[in-house]
Amino acid sequence: xxxxxxxxxxxxxxxxxxxxxxxxxxxxxxxxxxxxxxxxxxxxxxxxxxxxxxxxxxxxxxxxxxxxxxxxxxxxxxxxxxxxxxxxxxxxxxxxxxxxxxxxxxxxxxxxxxxxxxxxxxxxxxxxxxxxxxxxxxxxxxxxxxxxxxxxxxxxxxxxxxxxxxxxxxxxxxxxxxxxxxxxxxxxxxxxxxxxxxxxxxxxxxxxxxxxxxxxxxxxxxxxxxxxxxxxxxxxxxxxxxxxxxxxxxxxxxxxxxxxxxxxxxxxxxxxxxxxxx
Amino acid sequence: xxxxxxxxxxxxxxxxxxxxxxxxxxxxxxxxxxxxxxxxxxxxxxxxxxxxxxxxxxxxxxxxxxxxxxxxxxxxxxxxxxxxxxxxxxxxxxxxxxxxxxxxxxxxxxxxxxxxxxxxxxxxxxxxxxxxxxxxxxxxxxxxxxxxxxxxxxxxxxxxxxxxxxxxxxxxxxxxxxxxxxxxxxxxxxxxxxxxxxxxxxxxxxxxxxxxxxxxxxxxxxxxxxxxxxxxxxxxxxxxxxxxxxxxxxxxxxxxxxxxxxxxxxxxxxxxxxxxxx
Numbered sequence: 001x002x003x004x005x006x007x008x009x010x011x012x013x014x015x016x017x018x019x020x021x022x023x024x025x026x027x028x029x030x031x032x033x034x035x036x037x038x039x040x041x042x043x044x045x046x047x048x049x050x051x052x053x054x055x056x057x058x059x060x061x062x063x064x065x066x067x068x069x070x071x072x073x074x075x076x077x078x079x080x081x082x083x084x085x086x087x088x089x090x091x092x093x094x095x096x097x098x099x100x101x102x103x104x105x106x107x108x109x110x111x112x113x114x115x116x117x118x119x120x121x122x123x124x125x126x127x128x129x130x131x132x133x134x135x136x137x138x139x140x141x142x143x144x145x146x147x148x149x150x151x152x153x154x155x156x157x158x159x160x161x162x163x164x165x166x167x168x169x170x171x172x173x174x175x176x177x178x179x180x181x182x183x184x185x186x187x188x189x190x191x192x193x194x195x196x197x198x199x200x201x202x203x204x205x206x207x208x209x210x211x212x213x214x215x216x217x218x219x220x221x222x223x224x225x226x227x228x229x230x231x232x233x234x235x236x237x238x239x240x241x242x243x244x245x246x247x248x249x250x251x252x253x254x255x256x257x258x259x260x261x262x263x264x265x266x267x268x269x270x271x272x273x274x275x276x277x278x
Numbered sequence: 279x280x281x282x283x284x285x286x287x288x289x290x291x292x293x294x295x296x297x298x299x300x301x302x303x304x305x306x307x308x309x310x311x312x313x314x315x316x317x318x319x320x321x322x323x324x325x326x327x328x329x330x331x332x333x334x335x336x337x338x339x340x341x342x343x344x345x346x347x348x349x350x351x352x353x354x355x356x357x358x359x360x361x362x363x364x365x366x367x368x369x370x371x372x373x374x375x376x377x378x379x380x381x382x383x384x385x386x387x388x389x390x391x392x393x394x395x396x397x398x399x400x401x402x403x404x405x406x407x408x409x410x411x412x413x414x415x416x417x418x419x420x421x422x423x424x425x426x427x428x429x430x431x432x433x434x435x436x437x438x439x440x441x442x443x444x445x446x447x448x449x450x451x452x453x454x455x456x457x458x459x460x461x462x463x464x465x466x467x468x469x470x471x472x473x474x475x476x477x478x479x480x481x482x483x484x485x486x487x488x489x490x491x492x493x494x495x496x497x498x499x500x501x502x503x504x505x506x507x508x509x510x511x512x513x514x515x516x517x518x519x520x521x522x523x524x525x526x527x528x529x530x531x532x533x534x535x536x537x538x539x540x541x542x543x544x545x546x547x548x549x550x551x552x553x554x555x556x
Contacts, residue, residue: 007532007533007535007537007538008498008500008529008531008532008533008537008538008541009537009538009540009541010540010541011541014537061339061340061536062339062340064342064345064540066537066540066541067342067540067541220286222286251286253286254285254286255285255286257285258339259285259286259287259292259344260285260286260287262287262288262342262344262345263286263287263288263289263344263345
């Protein structure tokens with residue numbers, strides 16, 4: 001691991017690291033915020049998954065999460081949104097290829113060689129974080145837009161791995177909306193039956209009662225993607241059917257930007273703290 | 279005026295505007311945060327001046343100031359750092375020309391045609407803000423690095439205009455450091471006697487007791503520019519000689535980045551609120 005940057009921030013440390021990923025078959029960069037610690041306490045971790053076009057720095061620089069994470073004693077880990085590098089397949093569109101990994105394991109050529117963000121986030125990155133930093137085994141996950149999809153899918157596919165999950169303006173039903181259909185066709189192929197394993201609504205409808213964890217979603221009602229790409233009400237209906245503890249908050253006037261995330265990230269951190277600090 | 283962007287943020291409005299500046303002889307962009315208001319209350323204003331290479335968006339997206347400004351009921355105005363446009367003189371260096379206006383009135387060719395940021399900030403922009411937004415006549419000023427220099431100079435040269443001034447890692451003594459000497463030679467000419475009118479230390483030493491206003495400076499001790507470009511102790515000594523109410527805080531471990539600003543911007547907003555909300 002190579003330390004690329006380190007900054008003092010709210011009495012903690014904001015760092016940026018590069019490491020070689022075996023799973024993704026390329027060098028990857030992630031950011032981490034380590035709050036101030038007293039003694040040998042091990043920190044719980046909140047993973048943050050970013051949206052289309054982002055890397056590890058968007059949330060790090062714009063969300064203002066470090067203040068509350070420092071107060072609560074929660075480490076924040078911000079992975080990148082796709083594999084990277086000159087030999088990694090890409091697409092001219094902003095919503096496919098680099099910056100648009102959709103947190104799944106691709107099965108199709110040319111994507112399958114590198115695009116295994118699901119395995120990276122489930123296994124390789126947490127193992128690295130555990131090995132290199134003084135963190136506990138309690139973790140939660142959150143994200144924005146494509147990253148909200150990623151957070152929900154990671155939580156729904158891995159019962160017991162996260163104590164809570166939250167999202168801002170997530171793509172909850174990717175099999176039914178243009179962003180998801182384009183990405184899934186490329187990464188997973190034409191057979192839409194294989195897509196269901198990466199759709200939060202389908203996963204929630206197939207879930208068992210004992211795997212439910214506290215879930216918080218914030219959605220701005222002035223979000224330009226609300227009607228065409230996001231539709232959180234579909235997930236809320238699945239949650240109602242399954243008695244899943246989902247709180248969906250519609251925030252009047254807010255859009256899809258980081259100004260929306262910054263406005264409510266404190267609520268999400270305190271929501272996760274209820275479980276992480278138990 | 280043309281509205282370029284508007285976002286809901288902490289129940290207030292984050293806007294970006296373009297207008298034609300007579301003083302600067304070009305189109306200019308500024309950002310403004312308007313906190314939520316009840317009734318017809320007029321908002322006090324904090325002007326924020328950014329550092330080298332920045333525009334109006336760095337502080338807007340990275341400092342996390344809107345949360346506290348919304349709570350306190352203070353409008354934030356973020357101007358650009360220089361005139362802009364294809365016909366505006368520029369330099370290959372990051373520390374001269376566009377993005378590096380140094381908040382002064384240039385007298386030398388080719389700079390004098392557009393580089394009058396001092397007049398723009400003293401007269402034109404506040405008049406525009408007063409005319410277009412429901413703001414009061416109480417204002418304060420703050421900034422970072424070159425913008426900390428700008429904030430101090432604006433306050434020192436205009437007694438009664440601002441109720442308080444603060445800065446993060448300001449260039450307090452530009453006549454004596456490389457950044458200032460390069461810029462002042464270009465903008466003001468070789469005669470360094472003319473430079474004194476734009477040097478906070480010289481201005482403070484020449485100040486009258488009745489013009490003193492509460493002044494707060496934060497400086498990280500891990501700032502890579504501390505010894506060569508910043509040297510806040512020189513201003514602190516001038517303040518001591520003049521009995522000027524300056525609080526200089528050295529923050530251990532902090533560098534020159536927006537992570538430093540984000541960590542202490544709440545203190546600065548509450549400091550200004552003591553005067554702005556009187």
